Amino acid sequence: MIKHKGECARAPRATQQLKNTISEKQYVGFATLPNQVHRKSVKKGFDFTLMVAGESGMGKSTLVNSLFLTDLYKDRKLLNAEERINQTVEIIKHTVDIEEKGVKLKLTIVDTPGFGDAVNNNECWKPITDYIDQQFEQYFRDESGLNRKNIQDNRVHCCLYFIPPFGHGLRPVDVEFMKALHEKVNIIPLIAKADCLTPNEIKKLKDRIREEIDKFGIKVYQFPECDSDEDEEFKQLDKELKECTPFAVIGSNTVVEARGQRVRGRLYPWGIVEVENQSHCDFVKLRNMLIRSHMHDLKDVTCDVHYENYRAQCIQEMTSKLAQDNRMESPIPILPLSTPDVDTEKLIKMKDEELKRMQEMLNKMQQQMHDKEQ
Amino acid sequence: FTSNEEKRNLSLGGHVGFDSLPEQLVSKSVTQGFCFNILCVGETGIGKSTLMNTLFNTMFENEEASHYQNGVYLRPRTYDLQESNVRLKLTIVDTVGFGDQINKEDSYKPIVDYIDTQFENYLQEELKIKRSLFNYHDTRIHICLYFIAPTGHSLKSLDLVTMKKLDSKVNIIPIIAKADTISKSELHKFKIKIMSELVSNGVQIYQFPTDDETVSEINASMNAHLPFAVVGSVEEVKVGNKAVRARQYPWGVVQVENESHCDFVKLREMLIRVNMEDLREQTHARHYELYRRCKLEEMGFKDTDPDSEPFSLQETYEAKRKEFLGDLQRKEEEMRQMFVNKVKETEAELKDKERELHEKFEQLKRMHQEEKKKVEDKRGYLEEEMNAFNKRKAAAETLSLSQPVKKDKDKKK
Numbered sequence: 143m144i145k146h147k148g149e150c151a152r153a154p155r156a157t158q159q160l161k162n163t164i165s166e167k168q169y170v171g172f173a174t175l176p177n178q179v180h181r182k183s184v185k186k187g188f189d190f191t192l193m194v195a196g197e198s199g200m201g202k203s204t205l206v207n208s209l210f211l212t213d214l215y216k217d218r219k220l221l222n223a224e225e226r227i228n229q230t231v232e233i234i235k236h237t238v239d240i241e242e243k244g245v246k247l248k249l250t251i252v253d254t255p256g257f258g259d260a261v262n263n264n265e266c267w268k269p270i271t272d273y274i275d276q277q278f279e280q281y282f283r284d285e286s287g288l289n290r291k292n293i294q295d296n297r298v299h300c301c302l303y304f305i306p307p308f309g310h311g312l313r314p315v316d317v318e319f320m321k322a323l324h325e326k327v328n329i330i331p332l333i334a335k336a337d338c339l340t341p342n343e344i345k346k347l348k349d350r351i352r353e354e355i356d357k358f359g360i361k362v363y364q365f366p367e368c369d370s371d372e373d374e375e376f377k378q379l380d381k382e383l384k385e386c387t388p389f390a391v392i393g394s395n396t397v398v399e400a401r402g403q404r405v406r407g408r409l410y411p412w413g414i415v416e417v418e419n420q421s422h423c424d425f426v427k428l429r430n431m432l433i434r435s436h437m438h439d440l441k442d443v444t445c446d447v448h449y450e451n452y453r454a455q456c457i458q459e460m461t462s463k464l465a466q467d468n469r470m471e472s473p474i475p476i477l478p479l480s481t482p483d484v485d486t487e488k489l490i491k492m493k494d495e496e497l498k499r500m501q502e503m504l505n506k507m508q509q510q511m512h513d514k515e516q
Numbered sequence: 517f518t519s520n521e522e523k524r525n526l527s528l529g530g531h532v533g534f535d536s537l538p539e540q541l542v543s544k545s546v547t548q549g550f551c552f553n554i555l556c557v558g559e560t561g562i563g564k565s566t567l568m569n570t571l572f573n574t575m576f577e578n579e580e581a582s583h584y585q586n587g588v589y590l591r592p593r594t595y596d597l598q599e600s601n602v603r604l605k606l607t608i609v610d611t612v613g614f615g616d617q618i619n620k621e622d623s624y625k626p627i628v629d630y631i632d633t634q635f636e637n638y639l640q641e642e643l644k645i646k647r648s649l650f651n652y653h654d655t656r657i658h659i660c661l662y663f664i665a666p667t668g669h670s671l672k673s674l675d676l677v678t679m680k681k682l683d684s685k686v687n688i689i690p691i692i693a694k695a696d697t698i699s700k701s702e703l704h705k706f707k708i709k710i711m712s713e714l715v716s717n718g719v720q721i722y723q724f725p726t727d728d729e730t731v732s733e734i735n736a737s738m739n740a741h742l743p744f745a746v747v748g749s750v751e752e753v754k755v756g757n758k759a760v761r762a763r764q765y766p767w768g769v770v771q772v773e774n775e776s777h778c779d780f781v782k783l784r785e786m787l788i789r790v791n792m793e794d795l796r797e798q799t800h801a802r803h804y805e806l807y808r809r810c811k812l813e814e815m816g817f818k819d820t821d822p823d824s825e826p827f828s829l830q831e832t833y834e835a836k837r838k839e840f841l842g843d844l845q846r847k848e849e850e851m852r853q854m855f856v857n858k859v860k861e862t863e864a865e866l867k868d869k870e871r872e873l874h875e876k877f878e879q880l881k882r883m884h885q886e887e888k889k890k891v892e893d894k895r896g897y898l899e900e901e902m903n904a905f906n907k908r909k910a911a912a913e914t915l916s917l918s919q920p921v922k923k924d925k926d927k928k929k
Contacts, residue, residue: 197667198667198669199665199667199668199669200667220669220670222670222713223670223671223672223673223675223676223713223717224673224676224713224716224717226672226673227673227676227677229673259672259673260673261619261620261621261623261673261674261677262618262619262620262621263618263619263620264618264619266618306665307697308559308561308562308563308665308666308693308694309559309560309561309562309583310560310561310580310581310582310583311583312583313560313583313616314583314584314616314617314618315618318618335666335697337696337697337765338666338694338696338697340763340764340765341765341766408699409699409700410696410699410700410767410768410770411700411776411777412696412765412767412768412769412770412771412777413765413767413768413769414767414768415765415767416767419766421766422766422767507880507883510880510884511884511887511888514884515888515891
């Protein structure tokens with residue numbers, strides 16, 4: 143019984159203005175609530191955990207550096223091809239504290255080096271799903287503990303998945319990875335290194351990927367619907383954003399001179415690709431969506447949907463297991479059992495069937511004798 | 517009998533005319549036509565078909581491959597091309613499904629098998645009693661173009677494993693595909709990294725020959741540019757007042773034949789215009805000979821026997837044949853035995869089953885008899901009771917007949 147987006151209550155973007163005829167003198171003052179929320183949140187600070195996954199050489203680190211305008215990967219060591227033949231997937235966390243206009247953000251990037259790099263990649267996503275589950279479990283324990291003052295939220299809020307632009311669409315490893323994770327984390331698929339595709343090719347590839355995502359039943363992160371009272375411009379932008387997925391991105395660690403300005407870009411003999419030029423790639427759309435407008439929604443969906451699903455599943459498993467073991471391991475108070483024991487049920491069923499069979503045999507023999515008499 | 521074995525150089529008194537020998541050779545080979553076989557190895561969508569179209573300036577028919585093949589398949593296609601008066605029988609072999617599977621441990625096998633099969637076919641033709649080698653369509657792979665994905669870091673693990681399996685069987689030229697996604701500085705680092713990984717893992721790639729002075733200089737300089745970073749395109753874009761093959765991006769136009777944009781021209785020079793014949797020679801003289809030697813050694817042929825006397829192919833062949841026939845007979849006997857045993861077993865089983873069924877039937881019959889007897893007894897008993905009851909009834913009736921009135925009166929109450 144997995145919850146889906148839309149089934150649980152999410153905070154409305156703009157509150158409906160109640161039409162009333164309260165005059166100025168009867169001003170109560172709760173209209174300042176948004177400001178109070180703003181003040182408190184600035185004081186508390188924010189945190190966000192972003193996971194990046196994809197084969198080596200897709201430009202993941204470069205994109206992260208471009209998104210957050212820092213250099214997270216200063217002393218990274220890359221493996222040789224022979225070392226990668228039997229490589230297993232590691233999970234590496236980088237945490238940085240960044241601040242902008244008084245707003246503090248604790249940003250955690252979860253890297254997955256080794257994904258898809260070995261010759262045999264069977265179940266190479268298992269370390270990743272295990273990691274996500276571990277974070278859920280940790281939060282679950284903390285949430286159910288006695289002292290809940292300083293809970294650290296290490297749950298993964300978003301996973302950027304990098305699809306290689308060299309193929310004709312999704313490959314089996316892409317499909318398997320996304321299917322293993324789509325009910326645990328918000329997946330945002332991206333077309334990596336998009337500067338190897340002409341605009342026509344990008345459009346074809348996006349259409350093909352969207353088709354295949356539908357075909358294989360992969361549930362990627364859906365942007366929430368616009369409220370009906372937003373202005374037309376916003377709605378138009380929102381529509382464009384949705385039709386643009388999966389985003390085709392380009393990243394860069396270097397600054398180049400283009401059209402008289404210094405911008406992040408890539409210098410080629412035939413021209414300069416500008417990372418922040420919307421006609422070159424969808425980097426700006428991704429950044430706006432990820433950081434400027436939907437960061438909080440990603441966190442909400444993680445908390446309200448993915449985590450709740452995990453929690454419900456966990457509790458169900460625990461109660462059925464504990465009934466058999468009869469041991470108290472967790473600090474959580476156990477609800478009275480309503481589900482019968484699975485094993486005894488099975489036994490009962492078996493005995494029932496045996497009885498039925500014997501009854502049938504008896505009947506048959508009696509019938510035979512009856513026939514023979516006649 | 518004396519003979520002076522030393523070679524002497526004589527000078528000619530006039531023009532004899534054997535300096536036309538190369539021309540005679542050339543004219544003969546032009547009449548025969550040439551044959552060239554290219555194997556393209558690379559992941560789906562990396563640009564193999566587009567590059568072939570661009571190299572040979574023609575549109576070979578091709579459907580887009582799917583990513584969901586179960587394994588790797590080799591797809592050979594043969595085309596007849598002609599340029600001036602030279603005819604070329606070109607075979608392009610594609611690896612379909614390469615790099616798509618989640619477990620790629622066996623991906624190299626179909627490729628190695630295909631190459632070996634072509635060698636085997638040639639060997640068989642060579643060993644025939646009545647052979648026609650001049651007429652034979654040589655399908656041995658002359659060159660393997662290995663397409664490396666432009667990640668900018670290094671080779672993929674699959675690339676390394678595959679090239680190591682192929683380097684002793686075929687001439688390999690590694691190329692960097694879709695090179696318009698790598699900037700100049702990244703490309704330089706990438707090429708160095710790839711070559712160093714190949715060297716440190718002992719992968720032998722094809723070296724353009726430097727023994728012939730007419731081409732040694734250009735070949736030597738080309739060797740330093742490996743792996744070639746190529747871009748392919750069949751579409752034309754107007755640049756200046758010419759239409760050139762290129763890729764049009766919002767930020768510029770990548771021209772395929774512009775040497776400062778990519779190494780396509782270098783690849784074409786090396787592959788087609790300068791070294792095609794050398795590639796064919798190397799395939800025959802080195803890779804094929806190696807295969808042939810291994811195969812014949814496997815079969816038990818040697819060049820000299822333990823006494824250092826040259827072996828007769830004939831004798832060895834006869835011995836091998838006898839051995840083989842003996843093996844065959846033995847296998848036949850084994851199989852016959854197995855079959856007879858199996859038949860016996862099944863017979864025994866069936867007999868057992870028959871016996872079981874018979875027993876069961878007897879048992880059931882017995883039970884049935886018992887039940888019948890019981891039922892009969894009961895019936896007898898019931899009949900007795902019935903008789904007894906009837907007797908009593910009759911007795912009661914006669915009694916009531918002798919006192920009718922009283923009874924009726926009682927009844928009416």
